[in-house]
Amino acid sequence: DLRPETETRFLQETGFLGLREALTEFFPKMRQMRATNPDYLARCARCFLKGLCDQCPAKSWMEHGTLDTPVEYLCAVAHAKARHLGLLAEGENAWEVEDWQERIARFVQKSTANGENRDGSLHCDTSEIFVG
Secondary structure (H helix, E strand, O other), X not given: OOOHHHXXXXXXXXXXXXXXXXXXXXXXXXXXXOOOOHHHHHOHXXXXXXXXXXXXXXXXXXHHOOOOOOOHHHHHHHHHHHHHHOXXXXXXXXXXXXXXXXXHHHHHHXXXXXXXXXXXXXXXXXXXXXXX
């Protein structure tokens, strides 16, 4: 039974914050948090595939109990997508690629040459996908 009074009672009994407290206290503190995990900083923070990757603090928390530990299978999926698009060679790690801007520019140029993407779908601005 999800009525407003039931939700309010649940929040009070469990100690969950209300919307006002979440917006004014909790979220500002969360926004100030920074990643400290060395693996995250060496990999995810340097990776140019952010727009292809589903890595996020919530998924890291579910898998590892921390907010900034890379989730391997998400990384593997993003790299597979990038290889399919021609952005990475087999065995390359996106966080080690130094010429990523040129690769994205070539990809965008190729995909927009005929007004359509490689798979034949209509063109959209793909340059924003990777900057994340």
